[in-house]
Amino acid sequence: GGKNAVRIVKGSTTFYVEFDPADPAYLSIADNRTVVRLEAKRGTVESAVLVTNHGNYTMKLQVWWDFGEVWRTEAPFEEMKYYILINSPDGERFAVLNTSDNPFFSFDGVDRFPQLGWVSNGITYQIFPDRFNNGNKSNDVLALDHDELILNQVNPGQPILSNWSDPITPLHCCHQYFGGDIKGITEKLDYLQSLGVTIIYLNPISLSGSAHGYDTYDYYRLDPKFGTEEELREFLNEAHKRGIRVIFDFVPNHCGIGNPAFLDVWKKGNESPYWDWFFIKQWPFKLGDGNAYVGWWGFGSLPKLNTSNPEVREYLIGAAVHWIKFGFDGIRVDVPNEVLDPETFFPELREAVKEEKPDAYLVGEIWTLSPEWVKGDRFDSLMNYALGRDILLNYAKGLLSGESAMKLMGRYYASYGENVVAMGFNLVDSHDTSRVLTDLGGGSLGDTPSDESIQRLKLLSTLLYTLPGTPVTFQGDERGLLGDKGHYDEQRYPIQWDKANKDVLNHYRALAELRRGTPALRSSAIRFYTAEGGMMAFFRGHNNEVLVVANSWKKSASLELPQGEWKVIWPEDYSPSDPLSGTIEVPPISVIILERG
Ligand code: ARE
Ligand code: CA
Structure with a gap:
């Protein structure tokens, strides 16, 4: 391990390259090849070659930005001894060596951070269950009707149960229920297949006190408003039969106020065995009082969990493993950057999940460029808002020139291992943002988007489908839906199945066909x-x-x-x-x- 930076100062010029064989950004196995890269100051490398015990491989300039660039080559994936030779523009030769006594690095690929081919080859679709499709009217209940949820009295306003096409109310984001469920998703699997979907990302489905589900009451139990375990099993079976894998949303940072451990603390104070699971500032307290205990971003509805406590870890990680055992194929983790002791919590989670299912996919909800999260011990990938929103969306809006966008992409590609890039969870929008078509000037829910906004949507989605990693579509974007987050989270409005922009829908279907038929786009x-x-x-x-x-x-x-x-x-x-x-x-x-x- 350790950073092997070669720094040579000569006269007034500084020659500087970086290489670290322990870091996947420099050395990774991607598409069954050994990928070797080095980062250099812009313009300081004329040519470079990877010298190995079974041949030499010419490195090529791969990506660049204002101050830096990456040189890359790939060798067959097998054991190798190697070093790197570099020629500078003024004719000097440098080498990146292990040590001067033993110039060869050795690489055997053992225990390397593996790429999941099903992710690289996949097309992903995000489903927000309450708003996707109602397949079973008999489970349409208000949260208040579940006896565990009596506590919802502390929620702002009375929850409401709406008909599928009822207008948005101020409770729309969180406590206006529409009745969508698991059965409804099963019914739409043919539709998803027609979009080439092979991965579904499901927003939370565990018992909770809201329509979005991020306030978990019981991590081990499916929320009855989404159906029964039999319906869930049938959904997973039907999806798997069609080659579709499913990842679920896991929220370890905080739970909901109806969680039994939290209720016990509420009732018994420090007599409760769960006292140390939370961060209580004053007791007794009123449920939902964000000043009495620590909650996510100060919300009393989302009491923060003490993930430093081994019991809490066992409870949470046990739940993640439970759903993997049940048949899920991966996990999207909510706000990992806020979880306590992430440097031990996430490796534990990863180990437990991968032990159960070695090819399970772990995606962290991290919005910024953060390579430290994807070095092989925590996540396989991050939610790539950093690529999709910060770069591609601004480019598609015409706000970033081709050159500026490319340089930002250069930083992105330089930061991550090629295996990580190839497992990228490449999204532009989600349940947490305005819809992409709205961001591109298409207007808000109910408007008629301009031709230009549609053209920009096509540009952006096409780019997303051609980059390494899996493209992710938020439910309804493929039908040309609009939705302004600033207006009661309109982006979460239910899909009206009798309406669609056919042109946009055909475009998404053609993109799936393009990607399927062009392996290079999945490489x-x-x-x-x-x-x-x-x-x-x-x-x-x-x-x-x-x-x-x-x-x-x-x-x-x-x-x-x-x-x-x-x-x-x-x-x-x-x-x-x-x-x-x-x-x-x-x-x-x-x-x-x-x-x-
Ligand atoms: C709801 C409304 C909000 C309203 C809030 C308070 O949606 O508009 O402000 O209530 O009334 C869940 C629900 C939300 C709900 C929230 C609180 O889905 O609907 O809010 O609970 O009850 C940041 C975080 C990121 C987080 C987003 C929302 O970094 O992790 O904010 N995302 C996850 C989930 C959410 C979920 C939670 C966290 C809580 O995906 O759905 O919210 O469990 C920038 C920053 C980002 C920032 C982003 C959006 O780009 O870089 O860090 O994300 O903006 O604010
Ligand atoms: Ca229903």
Whole structure:
């Protein structure tokens, strides 16, 4: 381990590269290859080669940004001894060596952080169960009707049970129920298949006191408003039969006030065996009083759990393992950055889950660029808002030029292991944000989006489907839905199944087909080509066999194609269809995808 930074100062120039074989950003196994990368100051490397005991591999400039760049190569995945040789532009030679006594690093791949192929190859769809589809009217109950939930009296306002197309009320985000359930999802599996979906991310389904479910009352119990365990089992079986895996939402940072441990503390104070599970500031207290105990962001409805306490850990991690045993395929973890003692809690969670199901997928809800969370001991991936929102959305809006977007992407790709990138949970929006079409200027719920906003949605979703990692669609985006978070979380409004923007729906179906038919788009490998004005272009695939060209500005751009002959594979109606070489025109607000040959 340890950072192996080579720093050589010569005259007035500083030569500086970074390489650390213990860090997946520099050395990882992706798509069954050994990927070796080094980071250098921009423009300080002329060429580099990976020297190994079974041959030399030329490194190529992969991605760059203002001050830095990454050089990358891949070797077959097998045991190897290696070092790296570098030529600087002024003709000097440097080497990245293990030690001067023993120049060779050795790599055997044992215990490396594995990539999950089903994630890299997958298309993901996020479902917010209360608002997706109502498959069983008999379980449409108000939270108040569950006897565990009498405590909902402390919730702001009376919960309401609405009909599927009733208008939004101020309780919409949290206590306006619409009756969506697990059975309703099972009924829509054919629909999801028609979108190429192979992974479903389900928002919380454990017993809770809200429509969103983040205030867990019982981690081990399915909320009866979502159905019975038999219905859940049937859903998982039907999904698995269709090659669809399902990940659930797990909330270890805080529970809800109806949680039995919390109620016991409320009743007995420090006589309760659960006293140390929470952070009580004053007792007795009124349930829901955010000043009496620590709650998530001060909310009295979300008492914070003491995850330093081994009993709490056993309870929580036990619940995660319980649902994995039940048949789920992975876990999305809520606010991991706020959980106490994350450096031991998450490795424990990971070990317990992976022991039960080695290829279970663990995704952390971290909004920012945070490589420390994905080094192999915690998460496989993070919710990639940092890529989807902070970079791609702003690019698709036309706010970032092609070059600026690309440089930001360069930082992103440099920060993570290629295996991590290939397991990326690539989303733009979710139940926590406005809908992407709204962000792109389409308006709010009920409006008619402009043609330009639809065109920008197509640009953005196409980019998402061409990048390494799994593209994630928030339920309804594929139907052209609108929803402004600032207006009572409109993005959570139920899908009205009798309405859809057919053009957008066909687009999402075509994207799934494109990705299915183009393995390079599902590979781990990406390499920048060029950027100018509103345009950016990058290669995909281990032989740079696909070129993705985007233009987010309102005027067309022209691109000089890389050497060789290319044919257009997207959009399908692009003409001419003959092989191209030389320069091509890239229409305003569009993506063109080309393949060699
Ligand atoms: C609800 C409304 C809010 C309202 C609040 C108070 O939605 O609009 O302000 O009530 O009345 C759950 C529910 C929410 C609910 C919340 C509290 O889903 O509907 O709020 O509980 O009752 C940050 C966190 C991130 C968090 C988001 C929401 O970092 O982890 O805020 N996401 C998770 C879940 C949520 C869930 C919770 C946490 C709590 O996914 O659904 O909320 O369990 C920036 C920052 C981000 C920030 C983001 C959004 O970009 O970088 O850190 O996320 O904005 O604010
Ligand atoms: Ca129902």
